[in-house]
Amino acid sequence: MKHSFSWWRNGIIYQIYPRSFKDTTQNGLGDLNGVAQKLDYLAELGIDAIWLSPIYPSPDVDFGYDVADYFDIDPRFGTLSDFDNLVTQAHQRNIHIILDLVLNHTSDQHQWFKEALKSKDNPYHDWYLWQDPSAAGGSPNNWYAHFGGPAWEYVPSLNQYYYHMFCKEQPDLNWRNPEVKETMLNVFRFWLNREVDGFRLDVFNMYYKHKNFPDNPHKPIGRRPFDRQDHLYDVSQEEMFPLLREIRGILDSYENRYVVGETFLADSEHASRYIGPGLLHAGFDYGFANSKWQASQFSSAIETWDSLHPEPKWPNYFLNNHDTPRSATRFKSDEADNRCKLLAAMHLTLRGTPFLYYGEEIGMRDIRLKPWEIQDPVGKRYWFAGQGRDGCRSPMQWNDSVHAGFSKAKPWLPVHPNYVSRNVSTQEKDPGSLLNFYKEIIALRKQFDALNSGTIKLIPSNDQFILSYLRIYKNQTIFVILNFNKRKVTYNLSGALLETQWKVLFSQHFERDSDINNSAVELEGYETLLLIGH
Numbered sequence: 001m002k003h004s005f006s007w008w009r010n011g012i013i014y015q016i017y018p019r020s021f022k023d024t025t026q027n028g029l030g031d032l033n034g035v036a037q038k039l040d041y042l043a044e045l046g047i048d049a050i051w052l053s054p055i056y057p058s059p060d061v062d063f064g065y066d067v068a069d070y071f072d073i074d075p076r077f078g079t080l081s082d083f084d085n086l087v088t089q090a091h092q093r094n095i096h097i098i099l100d101l102v103l104n105h106t107s108d109q110h111q112w113f114k115e116a117l118k119s120k121d122n123p124y125h126d127w128y129l130w131q132d133p134s135a136a137g138g139s140p141n142n143w144y145a146h147f148g149g150p151a152w153e154y155v156p157s158l159n160q161y162y163y164h165m166f167c168k169e170q171p172d173l174n175w176r177n178p179e180v181k182e183t184m185l186n187v188f189r190f191w192l193n194r195e196v197d198g199f200r201l202d203v204f205n206m207y208y209k210h211k212n213f214p215d216n217p218h219k220p221i222g223r224r225p226f227d228r229q230d231h232l233y234d235v236s237q238e239e240m241f242p243l244l245r246e247i248r249g250i251l252d253s254y255e256n257r258y259v260v261g262e263t264f265l266a267d268s269e270h271a272s273r274y275i276g277p278g279l280l281h282a283g284f285d286y287g288f289a290n291s292k293w294q295a296s297q298f299s300s301a302i303e304t305w306d307s308l309h310p311e312p313k314w315p316n317y318f319l320n321n322h323d324t325p326r327s328a329t330r331f332k333s334d335e336a337d338n339r340c341k342l343l344a345a346m347h348l349t350l351r352g353t354p355f356l357y358y359g360e361e362i363g364m365r366d367i368r369l370k371p372w373e374i375q376d377p378v379g380k381r382y383w384f385a386g387q388g389r390d391g392c393r394s395p396m397q398w399n400d401s402v403h404a405g406f407s408k409a410k411p412w413l414p415v416h417p418n419y420v421s422r423n424v425s426t427q428e429k430d431p432g433s434l435l436n437f438y439k440e441i442i443a444l445r446k447q448f449d450a451l452n453s454g455t456i457k458l459i460p461s462n463d464q465f466i467l468s469y470l471r472i473y474k475n476q477t478i479f480v481i482l483n484f485n486k487r488k489v490t491y492n493l494s495g496a497l498l499e500t501q502w503k504v505l506f507s508q509h510f511e512r513d514s515d516i517n518n519s520a521v522e523l524e525g526y527e528t529l530l531l532i533g534h
């Protein structure tokens with residue numbers, strides 16, 4: 001009997017960075033109607049939900065992650081009625097909508113902060129984190145901002161400092177103020193009432209800071225001053241747990257809603273503490289983002305994250321997002337897609353929800369910018385260290401027409417020059433393309449419960465280049481074997497694996513026999529082989 005399909009557990013989530021997806025107003029920025037226009041493409045790809053990076057009014061110091069109004073849409077992206085239309089259209093195709101909520105900080109252009117700056121008596125003053133200068137004069141404590149420099153910004157007219165973890169134009173909110181908390185909880189309700197299906201919480205474990213603002217202890221090692229501190233007091237305070245329960249309570253009062261959190265400065269173990277019944281449905285782990293091209297590194301990332309998610313918890317995995325160089329660039333500099341295919345096969349056959357990032361399915365590579373072309377605030381500050389995040393945010397490559405069919409106007413970031421050959425339209429026509437590979441594996445994931453819901457058992461291999469595991473659901477077993485080597489390898493089946501009769505479910509190599517009759521299985525370079533027990 002088929003189990004019931006849960007969109008966020010068994011399905012696939014696709015992240016869209018809206019300003020780079022599809023421009024319908026020809027201002028060089030993508031917009032909501034652009035996303036709506038591409039829903040058929042996404043439905044055909046086989047995804048179940050879209051996570052939209054922030055779409056609220058923003059002065060764009062951090063490209064939407066500095067929100068100036070939580071209850072509206074940035075006019076450059078459209079209107080609330082465009083948003084409602086997008087939700088309706090998506091739902092008609094069984095695609096769910098997840099919004100990015102950036103509730104740790106606002107923009108300094110938010111009305112609340114403008115009021116807060118007016119005087120210490122202003123009702124909004126206490127909505128942010130203010131401290132007097134230290135006894136010796138100067139910063140209230142030793143905290144640094146993640147985006148560089150001290151975390152405290154002095155306001156001479158008030159003779160006070162306000163706190164910011166990111167840019168100084170992103171002041172942190174005071175979640176200990178009950179009015180702030182209530183307003184933020186109303187942000188959830190506002191969008192839930194507009195039929196949104198879930199949220200991605202930006203740096204949620206930062207909402208609370210220690211109420212006395214003590215100095216963080218020093219650490220001997222670290223690249224920047226920020227890294228040479230133990231962040232005991234500016235992140236991960238225990239007060240987050242009751243708050244998450246409240247947030248989850250709100251979500252659970254609606255039907256089938258979901259919340260995934262971005263944990264900041266936390267290892268896998270710490271991140272997993274926030275996940276579970278009554279808390280987050282899911283959190284992000286950086287295991288894949290930090291892996292080198294080695295089967296063993298991916299295997300241990302899977303082992304770690306999976307073992308932190310015993311039932312009823314359910315893991316998720318991502319290879320790409322808007323803050324990380326694209327996997328196609330991390331693992332390959334030329335135009336071949338063999339490695340992308342192998343990673344796609346791994347990502348889509350794991351126990352856990354795959355999060356795809358727009359353009360990953362066509363193997364988009366990072367763009368390279370000249371220092372003066374950089375837009376990202378982190379890139380501007382750390383350009384010399386190649387730290388910027390613009391590379392992975394370039395416009396989606398739809399076809400080979402001007403600006404890759406993204407816009408008729410000059411896009412906000414340059415299109416990758418490879419768009420002439422690397423684009424959706426070309427790949428749709430090529431049966432061997434990466435895009436068609438994604439579609440095939442996604443279809444298999446949908447078809448086989450072992451892939452979308454089964455348990456996972458990693459199988460130690462005789463070859464360092466092989467990553468292999470079993471996915472098991474009731475009496476269905478699928479055996480995934482992935483060759484990380486560009487050369488042929490021989491994989492030896494042993495132990496209990498020899499007792500099963502294996503049939504080929506998927507391979508890129510059509511000449512393969514459909515039955516595996518030998519304990520030694522030959523895999524071509526970068527081959528994905530899926531076997532099914534029978």
Ligand code: NOJ
Binds near residue numbers: 166262
């Ligand atoms: C994490 C987001 O992913 C990143 O893009 C942003 O700059 C920071 N949070 C600040 O909101």
